Amino acid sequence: MNDMVLKKYLAAFLLGVAFLTVSFMNVSCVTQGLDGLEYEIGVAPVSYVATKGTSNGPIVGTAFDQGRTILLSAFFTDSNDASHNRTYFTNIPFTYYTSAAKWAGGTSGAPIPKYWPYMGTMDFIALSKEGLSGTVTTTPASQIAYAMPDNSSNQDDVMMAYAGGRSCSEHDIVPLSFRHAQAQVSVKTKLASNAGEQNYGITVRSVTLRRARYSGTVTGTATGINDVTFSWSDVASGTQADVAFGTSSLILSSTAQAYGKGILLPAQSPTGVAGTIDILIEYTLVVGANYPGTGDSDPVISEVYTIPATSWTAGNKYTYVFTLSRSGLACEVNVTEWIDGSTYTETI
Numbered sequence: 001m002n003d004m005v006l007k008k009y010l011a012a013f014l015l016g017v018a019f020l021t022v023s024f025m026n027v028s029c030v031t032q033g034l035d036g037l038e039y040e041i042g043v044a045p046v047s048y049v050a051t052k053g054t055s056n057g058p059i060v061g062t063a064f065d066q067g068r069t070i071l072l073s074a075f076f077t078d079s080n081d082a083s084h085n086r087t088y089f090t091n092i093p094f095t096y097y098t099s100a101a102k103w104a105g106g107t108s109g110a111p112i113p114k115y116w117p118y119m120g121t122m123d124f125i126a127l128s129k130e131g132l133s134g135t136v137t138t139t140p141a142s143q144i145a146y147a148m149p150d151n152s153s154n155q156d157d158v159m160m161a162y163a164g165g166r167s168c169s170e171h172d173i174v175p176l177s178f179r180h181a182q183a184q185v186s187v188k189t190k191l192a193s194n195a196g197e198q199n200y201g202i203t204v205r206s207v208t209l210r211r212a213r214y215s216g217t218v219t220g221t222a223t224g225i226n227d228v229t230f231s232w233s234d235v236a237s238g239t240q241a242d243v244a245f246g247t248s249s250l251i252l253s254s255t256a257q258a259y260g261k262g263i264l265l266p267a268q269s270p271t272g273v274a275g276t277i278d279i280l281i282e283y284t285l286v287v288g289a290n291y292p293g294t295g296d297s298d299p300v301i302s303e304v305y306t307i308p309a310t311s312w313t314a315g316n317k318y319t320y321v322f323t324l325s326r327s328g329l330a331c332e333v334n335v336t337e338w339i340d341g342s343t344y345t346e347t348i
Contacts, residue, residue, distance in 0.1 A: 230314045
C-alpha cells in the first residue's frame with residue numbers, strides 16, 4: 001500500500017471517529033437535559049403546627065402521618081425558560097415504605113422511584129385526601145384543584161402543600177408543608193355557674209350541626225416558595241346534610257367540656273338567619289326528688305342555635321361554647337388556629 005492510499009484510509013478513519021464522538025456528545029446532552037437516572041426525588045411531608053391533621057390518628061409534633069398517600073406533581077423549568085410550563089409528572093401516588101424508611105412513588109409492592117433532571121429547577125405541589133374520592137386536576141401554573149363528590153359519605157381532612165424553585169443540581173429532599181383546606185368546628189358544653197343551677201341536673205344527649213354542605217371544589221394556589229392558599233367554589237349547589245357531633249350522654253358541670261367536632265367546608269359560611277346552618281342541642285333536666293310536684297320523668301329539651309353570620313376560614317378552628325340552664329342556653333364563639341393535631345372522620 002503506497003503512502004497516498006494509506007493517507008486516504010487514515011483520513012476516513014479519523015473522520016469516522018470524529019462523527020461518532022459528536023454523535024455520542026449529542027446523545028449525552030439530550031439525555032442530561034431532562035431525564036436523569038441517578039438521584040432519586042425524595043420528599044419529607046410535614047404539617048405546619050397551626051394546621052395539622054390526619055385521618056389515621058393525631059400527629060405528634062409536626063410529623064406527617066405515614067399511613068397517608070400523597071398525590072405529587074412536579075413541573076420543570078430549565079435555565080432558558082421564563083415560566084414553569086413543562087410537566088415532569090402529575091398526581092403520582094407517594095407512600096411511606098417502612099422497609100426502605102422513605103417516601104417513594106407507588107402504593108404497594110416495590111417502590112417506583114422518580115428521578116431529578118440534571119439541570120434547571122422544579123416546582124412541586126401535593127394533595128392529601130385520605131378516605132375521599134373525587135377528581136384531581138393539576139396545572140403547571142402551580143395550582144391543584146380537587147372536586148369533592150356530592151355523594152361523599154364522610155368528612156375527612158383535605159390538605160395541600162407547595163414547594164417551588166427546588167434546584168435539580170442540588171437534588172435535596174423536598175419539604176412538603178401541608179395546610180388544611182377545610183375548617184374545624186367544635187362544640188363544648190357547660191352548666192351555668194350560679195349556685196341555683198348546680199343542683200338542677202342537666203345531661204346533654206346529642207349535638208347536631210344541621211344543613212351543612214359537604215361537596216365542592218377547592219383550588220390550592222402557590223403564593224410563596226413553601227406556601228399555598230385556598231379558594232372554594234360550587235359549595236352552595238351541594239346537597240345539605242346533618243352532621244352528628246355526638247350522641248353520648250354528658251352530665252354537665254360549670255367547666256366547659258368538649259362534646260364533639262367536625263370538619264367543614266369554609267365556603268358554606270352561615271348567614272345568621274333561620275333555615276340555614278344551625279346547631280341543635282338535645283338535653284334532659286333531672287326533676288323528681290329535687291323538685292317535688294313536677295313528676296318523676298326527665299323531660300327532653302330541644303334548643304336550636306342559629307349560627308351568626310361569620311366567615312369560616314381554612315385552617316381555623318371555631319369552638320362554640322354553650323352554657324345551659326333551666327332557662328335555655330347561651331353561646332360564645334372562640335376562633336383559633338387549628339393547632340391541636342386532632343382528627344375527625346364523621347359519617348353522615
